[in-house]
Amino acid sequence: MADTKVPPELRKKGLTRSQKRRLSRGAQYVVFVAAVAAFVASADWGRLKNQFAQLDIAERMFPDIITLALKNTVLYTVTGFAVGLALGLLLALMRLSSVGPYRWLAGLYIEIFRGLPALLIFIFIGVAVPLAFPGTEIVGGTYGKVALALGLVAAAYMAETIRAGIQAVPKGQMEAARSLGFSPARAMVSIIIPQAFRVILPPLTNELVLLFKDSSLVLFLGVTLEERELSKYGRDLASQTANSTPILVAGLCYLLITIPLGFVVRRMEAKAQEAVR
Amino acid sequence: MSRLDERPDDQPDERPEGPSGEPEIRVAGLHKSFGDNRVLRGIDLEIRRGEVVCVIGPSGSGKSTLLRCVNLLEEPTEGRVYVGGTELTDPDVDIDAARRRIGMVFQQFNLFPHLTVTENLTLPQRRVLKRGKAEAARIAAANLERVGLAEKAGAYPSSLSGGQQQRVAIARALAMGPEVMLFDEPTSALDPELVGDVLAVMRMLADEGMTMMVVTHEMTFAREVADRVVFMDGGVIVEDGAPGQVIGAPRHERTRHFLSRLLDPAMADVEEGTPGRAGPQ
Numbered sequence: 001m002a003d004t005k006v007p008p009e010l011r012k013k014g015l016t017r018s019q020k021r022r023l024s025r026g027a028q029y030v031v032f033v034a035a036v037a038a039f040v041a042s043a044d045w046g047r048l049k050n051q052f053a054q055l056d057i058a059e060r061m062f063p064d065i066i067t068l069a070l071k072n073t074v075l076y077t078v079t080g081f082a083v084g085l086a087l088g089l090l091l092a093l094m095r096l097s098s099v100g101p102y103r104w105l106a107g108l109y110i111e112i113f114r115g116l117p118a119l120l121i122f123i124f125i126g127v128a129v130p131l132a133f134p135g136t137e138i139v140g141g142t143y144g145k146v147a148l149a150l151g152l153v154a155a156a157y158m159a160e161t162i163r164a165g166i167q168a169v170p171k172g173q174m175e176a177a178r179s180l181g182f183s184p185a186r187a188m189v190s191i192i193i194p195q196a197f198r199v200i201l202p203p204l205t206n207e208l209v210l211l212f213k214d215s216s217l218v219l220f221l222g223v224t225l226e227e228r229e230l231s232k233y234g235r236d237l238a239s240q241t242a243n244s245t246p247i248l249v250a251g252l253c254y255l256l257i258t259i260p261l262g263f264v265v266r267r268m269e270a271k272a273q274e275a276v277r
Numbered sequence: 278m279s280r281l282d283e284r285p286d287d288q289p290d291e292r293p294e295g296p297s298g299e300p301e302i303r304v305a306g307l308h309k310s311f312g313d314n315r316v317l318r319g320i321d322l323e324i325r326r327g328e329v330v331c332v333i334g335p336s337g338s339g340k341s342t343l344l345r346c347v348n349l350l351e352e353p354t355e356g357r358v359y360v361g362g363t364e365l366t367d368p369d370v371d372i373d374a375a376r377r378r379i380g381m382v383f384q385q386f387n388l389f390p391h392l393t394v395t396e397n398l399t400l401p402q403r404r405v406l407k408r409g410k411a412e413a414a415r416i417a418a419a420n421l422e423r424v425g426l427a428e429k430a431g432a433y434p435s436s437l438s439g440g441q442q443q444r445v446a447i448a449r450a451l452a453m454g455p456e457v458m459l460f461d462e463p464t465s466a467l468d469p470e471l472v473g474d475v476l477a478v479m480r481m482l483a484d485e486g487m488t489m490m491v492v493t494h495e496m497t498f499a500r501e502v503a504d505r506v507v508f509m510d511g512g513v514i515v516e517d518g519a520p521g522q523v524i525g526a527p528r529h530e531r532t533r534h535f536l537s538r539l540l541d542p543a544m545a546d547v548e549e550g551t552p553g554r555a556g557p558q
Contacts, residue, residue: 068382103357170385170387171382172385173387173389175350176387176389177401178350178373178448179350179376179380179381179390180377180381180401180449180450181373181374181377181406181452182401182405183373183530186404186405190400190404191389195390195391236310
C-alpha cells in the first residue's frame with residue numbers, strides 16, 4: 001500500500017521502518033532469553049536453595065525479627081526523622097532569615113552534613129564524641145545516639161526541601177496574613193508552614209524511606225541484643241547459622257516498608273500534579 | 278453630558294455619619310522608591326470617616342503602591358501615614374495591632390488555600406484577636422451571610438469561582454471589624470460576568486458607611502458609589518474631586534487622555550444604554 005503514496009525518489013532502499021523496528025525488538029528478546037538461560041544453566045540451584053531458602057532457619061527468626069528487629073528499625077527511623085524534621089525546620093528558617101550570620105551558619109551546616117557519609121556521622125556520634133567528651137551521656141543511650149546521628153544527617157537534606165517549600169508559597173499569602181494583623185512569626189506558623197508542608201510531603205516521605213535504610217548503620221555503633229535492628233539481627237543470625245537465609249528475610253522486611261511507602265509517595269506526587277492543573 | 282452632573286449624592290457630606298472633623302486616613306508628603314524607580318513622588322490625601330474614594334489611573338501610576346503604603350505593606354521612603362488618628366509611620370507604633378483596624382482586599386484574593394471558607398474567617402480572628410471559638414464562628418457566619426455565601430462555609434477556596442473567592446476575602450477582612458477597608462483592584466482578576474457580585478458587596482459596604490479606599494478600573498462603580506475620585510499619574514495625584522467632575526468633566530489633559538483611552542466604549546454603554554460610541558466629554 002506504500003507504493004500508492006510514496007513517490008519513487010523518496011522511497012527508502014532496503015528495509016522499511018517497521019521492518020527495522022521488528023528486527024531490533026526481536027534481537028533484544030534473543031539477548032534476554034540467552035542471558036536468562038545462561039544464568040539458569042550455570043547457577044547451582046541446590047546450593048542457592050540451601051543458602052537462601054532454608055525454611056526452618058527462616059521460621060526460627062519469627063517472631064523476633066518483627067517484634068524486635070523491625071520494631072527497632074522503625075523506632076530508630078521515626079526518632080531520627082523527628083529530630084531531623086525539627087532541626088531541618090530550624091535550619092530552613094535560618095536560611096531564610098534576614099540576619100546574615102544565621103543564613104551563613106545554616107548554609108555551612110547544610111554543606112558539611114550533605115557532604116559527609118552517614119556512616120562517618122554514626123562513628124562520630126558513637127565513638128568520637130564519647131572519647132572527646134568523657135562523661136557526656138547522650139540522652140536515651142543507643143536510641144538517643146541513633147536518633148541524633150540520623151537526625152543530623154537528615155536535617156541537612158530536609159532543610160533544603162523545607163526552604164524550597166516555604167519559598168513556593170505565593171508572596172500574597174504572607175501579605176494577606178500581615179494585612180490581617182498577623183505578626184511575621186505567627187503568619188509563618190499559621191499560614192505559610194502548613195502550606196509549605198503540603199508541597200513537601202512527598203520529598204519528606206522519600207527522606208523517611210532513605211532514613212529507614214540508613215538506620216542499618218546502627219550496625220557500627222555496637223548495640224546490645226535488645227537494641228538490634230534488621231540488618232544487625234540478620235547478620236548475627238547469618239553468622240550463627242552459617243547460612244544466608246536471615247539476610248534474605250531481613251531484606252524482605254525492609255521491602256515490606258519501603259515499597260508501600262514508595263507507592264504512597266508516587267500517589268501523593270500524582271495528586272499534587274493533578275491539583276496544579 | 279448627562280446624568281453624571283445630576284446625581285444628587287455627589288456631595289460627600291451627605292454620608293450617613295455626616296461630616297467628621299478628623300480624617301480617617303491621612304497621607305502626607307508620601308514618597309516611595311524601589312531602588313532608582315520613584316513610584317510615588319509626594320502624595321497628600323485625606324479621606325474622611327465614611328467616605329468612599331476611588332483611585333484611578335494608568336498602570337504604573339503608583340495607585341496600588343499608594344494603597345499598600347496606607348497599611349504599610351510597603352514601607353514609605355518618606356512621608357507620613359495616619360489611620361484613625363494614629364501615625365502608622367511612627368516607629369513606635371505596633372503595626373500588627375494597627376493593621377487589625379484596616380481591612381485589605383487583594384486583586385488575587387489571597388485566600389488561604391489550605392483552610393475552608395469558614396476557617397479562612399475564623400483563624401485570623403482567633404490567632405490575632407484572640408476571640409473564642411464560638412464567637413469567631415458566629416462572626417464568620419454573619420459575615421459570610423453578608424456577602425451572600427453562607428452556603429459555601431465548608432468549601433475550600435479552590436472550589437469557588439473567582440467572584441466567590443473575592444467575596445470570601447471581603448468577608449474575611451470584615452470579620453476582623455475594620456474601621457477602614459482598602460481594595461486593591463478587587464475585580465481586575467475576575468471574569469467579566471463575575472465582577473457584578475463583588476461590586477454589589479462593595480456597594481453595600483459603602484451604603485453602610487464604611488470608609489473605603491478603592492483602586493479600580495471600574496468607572497461605573499467609581500461614578501455611582503464613590504464620594505470622590507482621585508486620578509493618579511506618574512506617582513502624583515493629578516486630579517481629586519467629585520466623580521462627576523473627575524470622570525465626567527476632567528480638568529487636566531492627562532485625565533482626559535486616560536479616560537478617553539480606557540473608557541470610551543464602557544461609558545457609551547452606560548450613558549446611552551445602547552452599544553455605541555460616545556465621548557466622555
